[in-house]
Structures are given as C-alpha cells and as structure tokens.
Amino acid sequence: MMTCGSSSTEVEDEYEKLVIRMNPPRVSVDNNSCKKATLIKSANKPGSLLEVVQVLIDLNLVIKRAYISSDGNWFMDVFHVVDQDGNKLCDSEVTERIQQSLGSRSFSFGSLRHSVGIQPASKHTSIELIGRDRPGLLSEIFAVLTDLKCNIVAAEVWTHNSRMASVVYITDEATGEPIDEGDRLAKIKKLLRYVLKGNKDKQSAKTTISMGMTHTGRRLHQMLYDDRDFDRSDSVVEAITRDDRIKPIVTVEICNERGYTVVYVRSKDRPKLLFDTVCTLTDMQYVVFHATVISEEAEAYQEYYIKHVDGSPVSSEGEKQRLIHCLEAAINRRSTEGLRLELCSEDRIGLLSDVTRIFRENGLSVIRAEVSTRGSQAMNVFYVTDASGNPVHSQIIEAVRNEIGESVLCVKDEVSSRASSQDGGRFSLGNLFRFQSEKFLYGLGFIRPSS
Structure with a gap:
C-alpha cells in the first residue's frame, strides 16, 4: 500500500519533470566571443551547479573564468574554458559531449555515468578506505589486494592533515569480473582495516565495500569531511612543510542588505579547484546564488554569494570559522605538492604493489595518487615526498627509475613558479577580480552606484 509520504514525493517528482519539459535546460558553446577561451553558456535548474x-x-577542461547567477527558478552561468594545453575547444566531439551532457534529456546523475570521474557499478567492486596516513601505507594496501587475488583497475588517493582517504576499484584477478562473494568481501574488508589501523589508529580507521556507482572526487571530499580532517590538531605539523605563499586565504562576510553570506577565496590555481570548492559548499548544505571566478597565471580568485538551504545566511562566528576551515581543507586535499611521477606501462597483476613497494624501500611517501587503466595500458600518477614531507633528492629518484625502468617512470615536477609574488602584480590582479565581480553584480542589482 502506498503511503502519503511516497505519494507526495511522486507528485513533486512529476511536477519537476513537467517544469523541465516546459523550460528545458539550455546550453551553447561559443568559440567566437573570446579570443583566448571557449565560452560555455547554460541555464539550468537551481542546485545543479555542482x-x-x-x-x-x-x-578534462580547464575553467579559467566563471560567472554564475540565479534568476527565479533557474540559474545561468558562463564558463570560459580551455583544454589541457591552454587552447580553445576545436574538437567537435568534445563540444557535442558538452551539449549532450548538459542538455535537457540527459541532465541527471544517471546521465553522468560515462563521465571520467564516475565509475559504473557493473564493471568492478568499489572499496573506500580512510585512516591515519603513514609512510608505506599505500604499498601495504596494494600488497594485501594483490595477495587476495584482486586486480586494481582504478584508484584515487588523497592525504590531508595526517589522514589518508582512498577509493579503489577492483575486479577478480582470474575472471576480470566484480567480486560479490560475501565471505571473500568480508575477508578483504577485515585485512584492509587491519592494515589501516596499524599501531596508532585503533578507532578511526574505516573500510567500506560497495557495488554502487560513485563520483570519485566528490566521494573523497565527503569521506574526509565526515572524518573532520578540517579541524584536526595535527594539521599544524603538516603546515610546517608547506609554503606560506601558497596558503589559501578564505574570508566570509555577511551581506545584510540581501541576506547573503559572501565568501572570498584566494589561492594557488590548479586543476579542478572550482569543483572542489563548489562540492564542499554543496555538501555543507549551502546554495550558491551568484559567483565570480577568475584564474590568472598562478593564482585563482573566487567569490560566492551563498545561503543555507533553508534560506538563512551564516549566523554565528562558529559557523563562519567552520566554513573557512572546510574550504581551506577542500583546496588543500587535492594536493599538487611534491614531485609528480608518471608511470605508463603494460598493465599486469601486481604492478602497483611492486611499484609502491619500491617507493617505500627508497623512503618515498605518496601524498596523492591517480590510478587508471586504458585498455591494456596502466596510466598512473604519483605525487611523492620523502618520509618527512620534504622534497626528494634527485639521486633517490634516479635509483627508483633505474629499478622500475626509466622509460616507464617519468618525472614531471609541477612545482609552479612563485613568480607573480611581487606586490604590484598581486594588487593589479586583485583589482581586476574586484572590478569584474562588482561590474557583474551591479548588472544584477546587487550593488548600487556610488554617489
């Protein structure tokens, strides 16, 4: 028998579908209006920004600028995007995928199942791991999975404030199919949790096994947020190893006239930065009504006008500080610090176990990793430091490359130049951000002209 609650939900769903059919989301790809970037313009339902x-x-598009505004029951946005090489989008297949993904018929979570960051349930088993980070932990995890006859087809690993979070996708070594036997999954979970606990993490180590579909980046943010990595006291230790010049700056102000909370973020620019901040605001139950994002050279500036989902602004100093700390954590989790090592080779069972064991034996600590397979090729990226979080000596890297194979393991140091650190340059860019933002918000009626 259908309950009143479920009936009400179905009516609301049908009403939402009707509204979408009457006012379908719109998207256009404009290569003519800007010389340096492709403009993607869209109008969609509220809450769909993420x-x-x-x-x-x-x-794999790079968002150089973004202007976002809500208007009644819809929000409109303009994104200035380029490809990984900094060029405008010339590939018709990419532009068609953008229009299909953001178009009226396919704009739902289900339609995103083929996007790069989402792993479908039918092909493999998902394992979520979180615990205290330590040198060699990733090597131990991969060794356990290899010993249990599991093939690792993809994985992403983040470390932040002495915590490690990872989503690993596995299949059966013999069949290549997802692992769904209850006893075997229980054994995998038990042994991995034993590894995570080590000698110091008896309480907070967690292992979860799922057959469901997930977006890896968003899930990692949720895992670390639930683990409260943003307020751990051992963050002080990690901060010592970081350069103060690239520390993110987050400020929160109350806009009483309109009832918004205004969030300003300045940080080092990097890929997926906008996703990480919007993801965190969404998971904290805030709604973005207006936003301006500008990235120039090595720095990025973001400004958000937000409210809580119940329509209220940030109301206390404690909530304000929590928002600041959570956004700082969101920016720092996807760290690009350390030396970037790229591993490209024929995939084989035990490859990751062998490679990370060599890292461990040579005193390397993995602070972030992206593991993927394309056909028969393993495409892996590791960000490494020494065991103390300091830069790795070149002699150690050469020894590691000699053991793994110089043609297989390549070095790509992504430590960006700290240029643009001159006060004049920073002031000019800040003025540019403020000017563009105020011009945008003035057009929306949020800023009145000065007398």
Whole structure:
C-alpha cells in the first residue's frame, strides 16, 4: 500500500519533470566571443551547479573564468574554458559531449555515468578506505589486494592533515569480473582495516565495500569531511612543510542588505579547484546564488554569494570559522605538492604493489595518487615526498627509475613558479577580480552606484 509520504514525493517528482519539459535546460558553446577561451553558456535548474562543473572537469577542461547567477527558478552561468594545453575547444566531439551532457534529456546523475570521474557499478567492486596516513601505507594496501587475488583497475588517493582517504576499484584477478562473494568481501574488508589501523589508529580507521556507482572526487571530499580532517590538531605539523605563499586565504562576510553570506577565496590555481570548492559548499548544505571566478597565471580568485538551504545566511562566528576551515581543507586535499611521477606501462597483476613497494624501500611517501587503466595500458600518477614531507633528492629518484625502468617512470615536477609574488602584480590582479565581480553584480542589482 502506498503511503502519503511516497505519494507526495511522486507528485513533486512529476511536477519537476513537467517544469523541465516546459523550460528545458539550455546550453551553447561559443568559440567566437573570446579570443583566448571557449565560452560555455547554460541555464539550468537551481542546485545543479555542482553537476555542471562536474561535467566540465570530467571532460578534462580547464575553467579559467566563471560567472554564475540565479534568476527565479533557474540559474545561468558562463564558463570560459580551455583544454589541457591552454587552447580553445576545436574538437567537435568534445563540444557535442558538452551539449549532450548538459542538455535537457540527459541532465541527471544517471546521465553522468560515462563521465571520467564516475565509475559504473557493473564493471568492478568499489572499496573506500580512510585512516591515519603513514609512510608505506599505500604499498601495504596494494600488497594485501594483490595477495587476495584482486586486480586494481582504478584508484584515487588523497592525504590531508595526517589522514589518508582512498577509493579503489577492483575486479577478480582470474575472471576480470566484480567480486560479490560475501565471505571473500568480508575477508578483504577485515585485512584492509587491519592494515589501516596499524599501531596508532585503533578507532578511526574505516573500510567500506560497495557495488554502487560513485563520483570519485566528490566521494573523497565527503569521506574526509565526515572524518573532520578540517579541524584536526595535527594539521599544524603538516603546515610546517608547506609554503606560506601558497596558503589559501578564505574570508566570509555577511551581506545584510540581501541576506547573503559572501565568501572570498584566494589561492594557488590548479586543476579542478572550482569543483572542489563548489562540492564542499554543496555538501555543507549551502546554495550558491551568484559567483565570480577568475584564474590568472598562478593564482585563482573566487567569490560566492551563498545561503543555507533553508534560506538563512551564516549566523554565528562558529559557523563562519567552520566554513573557512572546510574550504581551506577542500583546496588543500587535492594536493599538487611534491614531485609528480608518471608511470605508463603494460598493465599486469601486481604492478602497483611492486611499484609502491619500491617507493617505500627508497623512503618515498605518496601524498596523492591517480590510478587508471586504458585498455591494456596502466596510466598512473604519483605525487611523492620523502618520509618527512620534504622534497626528494634527485639521486633517490634516479635509483627508483633505474629499478622500475626509466622509460616507464617519468618525472614531471609541477612545482609552479612563485613568480607573480611581487606586490604590484598581486594588487593589479586583485583589482581586476574586484572590478569584474562588482561590474557583474551591479548588472544584477546587487550593488548600487556610488554617489
């Protein structure tokens, strides 16, 4: 028998579908208006900003600027995007995928199942791991999975404030199919949790096994947020190893006239930065009504006008500080610090176990990793430091490359130049951001002209 609650939900769903059919989401790809970037313009339902940004970053596009505004029951946005080489989008297949993904018929979570960051349930088993980070932990995890006859087809690993979070996708070594036997999954979970606990993490180590579909980046943010990595006291230790010049700056102000909370973020620019901040605001139950995002050279500036889902602004100093700390954590989790090592080789069972064991034996600590397979090829990226979080000596890297194979393991140091650190340059860019933002918000009626 159908309950009143479920009947009400179905009516609301049908009403939403009707509204979408009457006012379908619109998207256009404009290569003519800007010399340096392709403009993607869209109008969608409220609350879909994260999904839009997710589509763009999963297509490996770089968002250089973004202007976002709500209007009644819809929000409109303009994204200035380029490809990974900094060029405008010339590939018709990419532009068609953008239009299909953001179009009226396919704009739902289900339609995003083929995007890069989402792993479908039917092909493999998902394992979520979180615990205290330590040198060699990733090597131990991969060794356990290899010993249990599991093939690792993809994985992403983040470390932040002495915590490690990872989503690993596995199949059966012999059949290549997902693992669904209850006893075997229980054994995998038990042994991995034993590894995570080590000698110091008896309480907070967690292992979860799922057959469901997930967006890896968003899930990692949720895992670390639930783990409260943003307020751990051992963050002080990690901060010592970081350069103060690239520390994110987050400020929160109350706009009483309109009832908004205004969030300003200045940080080092990097891929997927916009997704990480929007993802965190969404998971904290805030809605973005207006936003301006500008990235120039090595820095990025973001400004958000937000409210809580119940329509209220940030109301206390405690909530304000929590918002600041959570956004700082969101920016720092997807760290690009350390030396970037790229591993490209024929995939084989035990490859990751062997490679990370060599890292461990040579005193390397993995602070972030992206593991993927394309056909028969393993395409893996590791960000490494020494065991103390310091830069790795070149002699150690050469020894590691000699053991793994110089043609297989390549070095790509992504430590960006700290240029643009001159006060004049920073002031000019800040003025540019403020000017563009105020011009945009003036047009929306949020800023009155000065007398």
